[in-house]
Amino acid sequence: MLSIIVLSYKSKERLTVLRDKIDVVLVAASIPYELVIVDDGSLDGSFDIALSLEKKYDNVRAYELSRNYTSHYSILAGLKLVKGDCATVVPDDEQTPYENLVKVYREWQKGHKIIFSYRTQRTDPWLTKKFAQLFYKIISAISDFSYPSQGIDSFFIDREIIDILNEQIHPINTTTYTELLRLGFDPLYVPYVRLKSTVVKSRWTFKKKFKHAKDWFFSTSSFPIKLITYIGLTVSLLAFFIIIFYLYISIFGNNNYWKVYVKGWTSIILAISFFSGLILLSLGIISEYIYRIYEEVKNRPGYIIKKKPTDSLN
Numbered sequence: 146m147l148s149i150i151v152l153s154y155k156s157k158e159r160l161t162v163l164r165d166k167i168d169v170v171l172v173a174a175s176i177p178y179e180l181v182i183v184d185d186g187s188l189d190g191s192f193d194i195a196l197s198l199e200k201k202y203d204n205v206r207a208y209e210l211s212r213n214y215t216s217h218y219s220i221l222a223g224l225k226l227v228k229g230d231c232a233t234v235v236p237d238d239e240q241t242p243y244e245n246l247v248k249v250y251r252e253w254q255k256g257h258k259i260i261f262s263y264r265t266q267r268t269d270p271w272l273t274k275k276f277a278q279l280f281y282k283i284i285s286a287i288s289d290f291s292y293p294s295q296g297i298d299s300f301f302i303d304r305e306i307i308d309i310l311n312e313q314i315h316p317i318n319t320t321t322y323t324e325l326l327r328l329g330f331d332p333l334y335v336p337y338v339r340l341k342s343t344v345v346k347s348r349w350t351f352k353k354k355f356k357h358a359k360d361w362f363f364s365t366s367s368f369p370i371k372l373i374t375y376i377g378l379t380v381s382l383l384a385f386f387i388i389i390f391y392l393y394i395s396i397f398g399n400n401n402y403w404k405v406y407v408k409g410w411t412s413i414i415l416a417i418s419f420f421s422g423l424i425l426l427s428l429g430i431i432s433e434y435i436y437r438i439y440e441e442v443k444n445r446p447g448y449i450i451k452k453k454p455t456d457s458l459n
Contacts, residue, residue, distance in 0.1 A: 147171070147178040147250060148229030152219050154184070156237035157191040163237060164198055164205065170243040176250055180205045183223045186213035196453070211449040218448045221316040224307055226450075233301040241299060245337045249301040252333055258303035259325055259332040264339040297322050298339070306330065316448065318437045373427045380423070 149167065153160060164180060171178050182195040182205065195207035208226060210219065220234050231253050235241060241262070249260045300321065302310075306328065314324050326332070 146229040146231075147176055147246070148227035148232040149178055149180050149246070150220060150223030150227065150232060150234045151180055151182045152185065152216050152223075152234065152236045153182050153187065153191050153195060154213070154216075154219075154237065155187050155189050155191060157187075157189055157194045159237050159239065160191065160194045160198060163235070163239060164202070166239075167235070167243050167246070170247060174247045174250075176247065178204060179227070179229060181223050181226050182207045183219045183226075184209040185216070185219045186210050207453070209451045209453070211451050214448045217320045218316060220321050221310070221314075222448045222450055224310055227307065230304050231302065232304075232307055234299050240340050242337060242340055245335070248337075249335055252335065253301055253303065257333045258306055258330045259328070260301040261297045261322075261325075261332055261334050262299040262301070262337050263297050263334060265336045298337075300325055316446075369430045369433075373430060376423070377427070380420075 151160070151163065156163075160182065167178075167180070180198075180202075182198070184192040184195055184207070186209075192207065192209045195205075195209075198205045199207040206226065208222070210222060214222075216236070223234070224232060231250070233246065233249065235243075235246075245262060249262060252260050302325065306325070309328065310321070310324060
């Protein structure tokens with residue numbers, strides 16, 4: 146059985162259509178499935194629609210998070226709830242063609258345990274597209290694994306992988322794609338053509354993108370904190386040689402030749418500004434890692450799944 150995690154956020158107009166379209170495709174392909182709808186703290190009645198679908202169809206289950214945690218935490222919550230032999234994620238904006246579910250399911254049947262779907266081209270604005278490509282290039286350069294230049298949009302994983310994520314990964318300040326790539330298992334990459342979104346205004350705000358990018362960046366690689374060591378070592382060696390050089394010329398050198406005069410504060414101010422900025426940048430990078438350690442040792446849950454009205458009666 147295939148478990149499909151539906152990421153729902155302000156999607157009451159789309160959930161019924163989404164279920165019907167998925168059902169047509171998967172029934173025609175003879176693929177048994179369940180829909181696990183995870184509502185990410187919507188306030189527009191989306192969860193009520195999800196509950197109505199749960200009552201109407203035996204293979205639909207609906208859950209609601211206590212607040213808006215963003216998509217990656219919704220995915221991790223969904224993985225805790227799925228019952229299938231394999232699982233995948235479907236956003237509510239219908240940008241992923243549902244025929245792709247059949248395609249990756251067949252690849253899973255061949256023995257692939259991790260399958261990533263990625264779009265062949267981006268239709269975003271030019272600036273957004275360039276920033277995304279630059280981001281993935283930087284991430285690929287500093288991490289132990291590489292990403293497709295267009296990014297990763299979805300995944301399809303085996304039950305073994307689901308259990309590893311549920312039992313061994315703490316869902317704090319991380320992303321599902323990072324954790325899956327870190328596991329290995331020789332993932333398969335499957336391209337697809339992304340459809341036009343049915344959402345008029347994107348819910349993926351700049352604030353959410355920035356938080357997600359930081360989590361992705363710092364959870365993917367320890368290169369930034371190692372870079373501080375390399376920079377510090379290089380600058381220290383350079384400063385040491387400069388000190389030796391000026392000590393030598395001040396003792397043994399000819400002042401008329403070297404022309405060592407103190408004419409003003411410009412060079413001092415420039416040096417202080419440069420090294421102060423370098424120190425603050427280094428402290429900022431270190432603080433990002435310390436913050437993540439702090440969040441980890443508190444051992445708080447990455448998400449909270451609310452009880453449904455029916456749960457309190459049982």
